Amino acid sequence: xxxxxxxAARRAVTLADIAxxxxxxxxxxxxxxxxRGYVSPAARDRLLTxxxxxxxxxxxxxxxxxxxxxxxxxxxxxxxxxxxxxxLAAGIEQTLREAGYQMVIIGDxxxxxxxxxxxxxxxxxxxxxVIMTPVGPEAAGLLSRHGVPVVEVDRxxxxxxxxxxxxxxxxxxxxxxxxxxxxGHRRVALLVAATDWTSDAGRLRGYLAAHADAGLPPDExxxxxxxxxxxxxxxxxxxxxxxxxxTAIFAANxxxxxxxxxxxxxxxxxxxxxxxxxxxxxxxxxxxxxxxxTVVAQPALEMGRRAASLLLRRTADPACLPRVECLHAGLxxxxxxxxxxxxxxxx
Amino acid sequence: xxxxxxxAARRAVTLADIAxxxxxxxxxxxxxxxxRGYVSPAARDRLLTxxxxxxxxxxxxxxxxxxxxxxxxxxxxxxxxxxxxxxLAAGIEQTLREAGYQMVIIGDxxxxxxxxxxxxxxxxxxxxxVIMTPVGPEAAGLLSRHGVPVVEVDRxxxxxxxxxxxxxxxxxxxxxxxxxxxxGHRRVALLVAATDWTSDAGRLRGYLAAHADAGLPPDExxxxxxxxxxxxxxxxxxxxxxxxxxTAIFAANxxxxxxxxxxxxxxxxxxxxxxxxxxxxxxxxxxxxxxxxTVVAQPALEMGRRAASLLLRRTADPACLPRVECLHAGLxxxxxxxxxxxxxxxx
DNA sequence: CTGTTAGCGCTTTCAG
DNA sequence: CTGAAAGCGCTAACAG
Numbered sequence: 001x002x003x004x005x006x007x008a009a010r011r012a013v014t015l016a017d018i019a020x021x022x023x024x025x026x027x028x029x030x031x032x033x034x035x036r037g038y039v040s041p042a043a044r045d046r047l048l049t050x051x052x053x054x055x056x057x058x059x060x061x062x063x064x065x066x067x068x069x070x071x072x073x074x075x076x077x078x079x080x081x082x083x084x085x086x087x088l089a090a091g092i093e094q095t096l097r098e099a100g101y102q103m104v105i106i107g108d109x110x111x112x113x114x115x116x117x118x119x120x121x122x123x124x125x126x127x128x129x130v131i132m133t134p135v136g137p138e139a140a141g142l143l144s145r146h147g148v149p150v151v152e153v154d155r156x157x158x159x160x161x162x163x164x165x166x167x168x169x170x171x172x173x174x175x176x177x178x179x180x181x182x183x184g185h186r187r188v189a190l191l192v193a194a195t196d197w198t199s200d201a202g203r204l205r206g207y208l209a210a211h212a213d214a215g216l217p218p219d220e221x222x223x224x225x226x227x228x229x230x231x232x233x234x235x236x237x238x239x240x241x242x243x244x245x246x247t248a249i250f251a252a253n254x255x256x257x258x259x260x261x262x263x264x265x266x267x268x269x270x271x272x273x274x275x276x277x278x279x280x281x282x283x284x285x286x287x288x289x290x291x292x293x294t295v296v297a298q299p300a301l302e303m304g305r306r307a308a309s310l311l312l313r314r315t316a317d318p319a320c321l322p323r324v325e326c327l328h329a330g331l332x333x334x335x336x337x338x339x340x341x342x343x344x345x346x347x
Numbered sequence: 348x349x350x351x352x353x354x355a356a357r358r359a360v361t362l363a364d365i366a367x368x369x370x371x372x373x374x375x376x377x378x379x380x381x382x383r384g385y386v387s388p389a390a391r392d393r394l395l396t397x398x399x400x401x402x403x404x405x406x407x408x409x410x411x412x413x414x415x416x417x418x419x420x421x422x423x424x425x426x427x428x429x430x431x432x433x434x435l436a437a438g439i440e441q442t443l444r445e446a447g448y449q450m451v452i453i454g455d456x457x458x459x460x461x462x463x464x465x466x467x468x469x470x471x472x473x474x475x476x477v478i479m480t481p482v483g484p485e486a487a488g489l490l491s492r493h494g495v496p497v498v499e500v501d502r503x504x505x506x507x508x509x510x511x512x513x514x515x516x517x518x519x520x521x522x523x524x525x526x527x528x529x530x531g532h533r534r535v536a537l538l539v540a541a542t543d544w545t546s547d548a549g550r551l552r553g554y555l556a557a558h559a560d561a562g563l564p565p566d567e568x569x570x571x572x573x574x575x576x577x578x579x580x581x582x583x584x585x586x587x588x589x590x591x592x593x594t595a596i597f598a599a600n601x602x603x604x605x606x607x608x609x610x611x612x613x614x615x616x617x618x619x620x621x622x623x624x625x626x627x628x629x630x631x632x633x634x635x636x637x638x639x640x641t642v643v644a645q646p647a648l649e650m651g652r653r654a655a656s657l658l659l660r661r662t663a664d665p666a667c668l669p670r671v672e673c674l675h676a677g678l679x680x681x682x683x684x685x686x687x688x689x690x691x692x693x694x
Numbered sequence: 695c696t697g698t699t700a701g702c703g704c705t706t707t708c709a710g
Numbered sequence: 711c712t713g714a715a716a717g718c719g720c721t722a723a724c725a726g
Contacts, residue, residue: 012415012493014703025713030705037706038711055492060471061411062703065718068359070408081437086428093427093454102468104451107440121449124407145402146359261635285632288608361719372697377721384722385695409719412702 013054021054022046033058064126072102073311074122074130076115076139078228080107083283084254084300085133088153091304092131099312101128110195110228112136119143129311134158134197149314153307155199156324163310164324165303169199169280172296172329173206173252174213176278179294179331180248181214184339185276187222189246191237191256194225203252203280222246226256237263241275247340248276254283261289272338282332291335298329360401368401369393380405411473419449420658421469421477423462423486425575427454430630431601431647432480435500438651439478446659448475457542457575459483470495476658481505481544496661500654502546503671510657511671512650516546516627519643519676520553520599521560523625526641526678527595528561531686532623534569536593538584538603541572550599550627569593573603584610588622594687595623601630608636619685629679638682645676 019029024043031037032047033056039047050056064070073096077085085107093103106121108114112135119139122130129149134140140158143150152164180188190207193200204223211218224240226233237260240246251257257279269275271291279286282297306325314320366376371390378384379394380403386394397403411417420443424432432454440450453468455461459482466486469477476496481487487505490497499511527535537554540547551570558565571587573580584607587593598604604626616622618638626633629644653672661667 012703015705016703026703027705027714028712031712034705040711043712055489057467057470057493059412059473059703060468061408061417061473062718063705064408065406065412065720066703066705068718080440081430081433083428086433090428090454103453106450107437120404121407123404126406126408142402146404258631258635265635265637284605285635288605288612288632289636290612359719362721363719373719374698374721375696378696381721387695390696406719409702410721412704413719413721415702 012059013056014059015056018047018050018054018056021050068126069128070126071100072104072125072127073308074118074125074127074132075103075105076108076118076122076130076132077105078108078110078133078135080105082255084281084298087300088133088304088307091301091306092308093304094301095305095308095312099308101312108135110135112138115139116142123148128315131307131311149311149318151307151310151314153303155197157197161322163307163314163322165307165310165327166198166324167298167303167327167329169202169329170206170209172280172298172331173203173250174210175206175331176250176280176294176296177207177210178213179333179337180250180276180278181210181216183248183276183337185248186216186340187219187244187246188248188250189222189224189240189244190250190252191224191226191260192252193256194227194230200252207250207252219244226259233259234263238267241267241269246275248278248337250278250280252280254279254281254286257281257286257293261293271336274341276337276340278337280329287334294334294337295332296329297332299327303327359406360403361406362403365394365397365401365403368397415473416475417473418447419451419472419474420655421465421472421474421479422450422452423455423465423469423477423479424452425455425457425480425482427452429602431628431645434647435480435651435654438648438653439655440651441648442652442655442659446655448659455482457482459485462486463489466490475662478654478658496658496665498654498657498661500650502544504544508669510654510661510669512654512657512674513545513671514645514650514674514676516549516676517553517556519627519645519678520550520597521557522553522678523597523627523641523643524554524557525560526680526684527597527623527625528557528563530595530623530684532595533563533687534566534591534593535595535597536569536571536587536591537597537599538571538573538607539599540603541574541577547599554597554599566591573606580606581610585614588614588616593622595625595684597625597627599627601626601628601633604628604633604640608640618683621688623684623687625684627676634681641681641684642679643676644679646674650674 015029016026019026029047032039032044096103106118108118115135123146130143131151133154134152134157137157137159140150141160144160150162156164208218249260251260271277278294280296282295286293362376363373366373376394379386379391443450453465455465462482470493477490478498480501481499481504484504484506487497488507491507497509503511555565596607598607618624625641627643629642633640
């Protein structure tokens with residue numbers, strides 16, 4: 001084994017090396033390897049062989065420095081461990097790869113500070129664009145100021161006009177809530193993230209709208225706002241169950257649904273006999289549990305693909321009008337919803 | 348709103364701009380902003396203010412080109428959507444961030460071809476190092492040849508010596524299998540990935556070893572090898588159940604456990620009354636279902652942290668001896684395992 | 695403590 | 711079709 005353990009390796013092979021090897025100038029080598037510009041077949045052939053033989057790998061920094069833009073697209077999502085964002089990223093990556101771009105992903109833990117850092121990193125890298133699930137309004141502005149195209153996914157927050165891909169949160173939430181109301185529930189609790197995001201606002205509006213549609217006054221006490229990764233999330237859900245005795249719960253995101261599920265199980269409450277449960281967003285575990293959860297399914301993969309397409313479109317035509325694509329999030333009725341339990345105590 | 352929609356923004360502000368603005372030379376500006384070298388407090392102050400005022404973001408490509416190495420560490424994992432890898436990445440990111448490095452992650456879908464592409468991207472970026480869950484043996488060699496330090500996580504495959512972080516797969520699998528055998532099972536099926544990875548080999552060895560320990564001959568027909576993302580995985584598991592009638596299943600990774608779980612549910616088999624189930628790797632859904640699964644828990648986050656630490660150590664001292672850290676994966680007994688059902692038919 | 699100088703490796707006019 | 715030359719933005723000697 002002659003390989004070093006890596007470290008102070010011999011000087012990296014450069015374009016100049018392979019040019020010398022093939023007896024051409026660096027410019028010709030550049031043309032041959034990058035595929036733009038005229039090169040005689042013979043020269044190209046020698047160059048390609050030489051590059052291959054020497055194990056040439058172009059220096060991306062040098063290229064980016066010269067061209068003033070790179071082939072990487074930055075992606076910043078709230079939580080790398082959450083399936084929703086993972087699917088989103090998968091969709092983005094898919095279409096980016098087809099177009100010859102490289103995705104670089106960073107998680108910001110829903111923290112505005114980390115989001116700004118991530119975005120600065122991408123500016124520093126001269127990313128060709130950034131796709132983000134925004135947490136604060138500054139990030140998009142920063143990018144825009146540096147001439148980096150932005151597309152927002154899942155929610156809109158930018159103070160600057162930009163492309164976006166979202167779902168119809170209001171309608172999805174309204175359908176879910178209406179489904180519960182139609183089954184006879186009159187005390188439907190809402191678990192929603194404590195953010196100022198359009199996604200959560202939409203979900204809340206939908207919940208309210210469904211009540212209005214049914215001519216029912218919503219009860220503010222049934223609405224619980226939970227912060228991202230709040231350690232007391234489950235305590236608060238338990239307290240809600242104790243104090244308000246809802247007969248159904250609508251969890252406005254997959255993390256809250258998981259919390260609700262844990263609490264319900266821990267209390268040995270039967271679903272849907274004692275309490276019905278609906279989740280916004282469909283992730284694999286929801287179909288693995290018994291009863292399988294009724295959900296509002298978001299087309300996460302497709303959202304990612306669309307976002308990437310919007311970015312590509314803008315790269316091709318920087319001046320085109322910003323487009324906002326709104327996808328449908330449909331109710332999937334499974335087994336976690338049913339009629340409310342018979343009332344036993346009240347008059 | 349005066350912001351452009353991004354695109355042909357005004358020339359980016361460079362170090363030279365802020366130097367001019369502060370009345371110093373670019374070198375001084377560089378020293379002040381990068382924090383190395385002497386700069387008078389007064390000058391530093393003016394420079395910092397100017398940089399801030401002009402919204403200066405250093406050009407990473409220029410810096411990398413000059414320094415011949417960047418502050419990014421490449422991470423390549425098999426499946427970005429799998430919780431295990433997500434946790435791993437989270438651990439890596441955590442310690443990398445503390446050390447001032449930036450993680451760039453790429454998924455290779457367990458395809459050797461994609462792995463090589465990813466790795467080439469990282470050498471092109473002049474990554475300070477690469478942490479990978481290897482799929483083929485060539486990638487590490489390629490990196491090594493280019494002087495990029497590699498650390499392998501989860502399994503070892505490199506043809507070149509390198510740092511690694513793994514778990515004691517054999518022991519974990521042996522414990523799990525022994526647990527089943529001790530409960531009285533005599534037909535324990537093994538679901539294992541069809542790879543040539545050390546992780547799966549270790550898990551298989553552990554399964555066999557437990558049988559040997561118990562003086563029981565293993566039955567080759569109870570061992571099912573499933574390829575990554577094989578579309579017929581569930582059919583094969585169903586067939587296994589029909590034909591071999593195992594009383595317990597040991598799924599050697601979380602994806603296979605999920606498949607097994609689906610099949611079991613679909614067949615309305617009771618766990619553990621009809622069939623016991625143990626999974627290697629502990630992911631959230633396993634505790635959400637009823638019964639909660641007995642698992643061999645891998646310290647994924649810690650594995651990521653260790654891997655990053657090993658890389659950092661090697662960056663500091665490229666010549667240090669390769670170290671392989673082997674962590675413990677412990678059996679967590681929950682509710683999916685019990686004694687086998689009473690035999691009803693055989694003599 | 696600060697400025698001058700010289701590239702890092704690549705692409706891109708612009709002549710030939 | 712090919713080469714010479716210049717420079718992207720930054721840092722690292724090395725003098726001052």
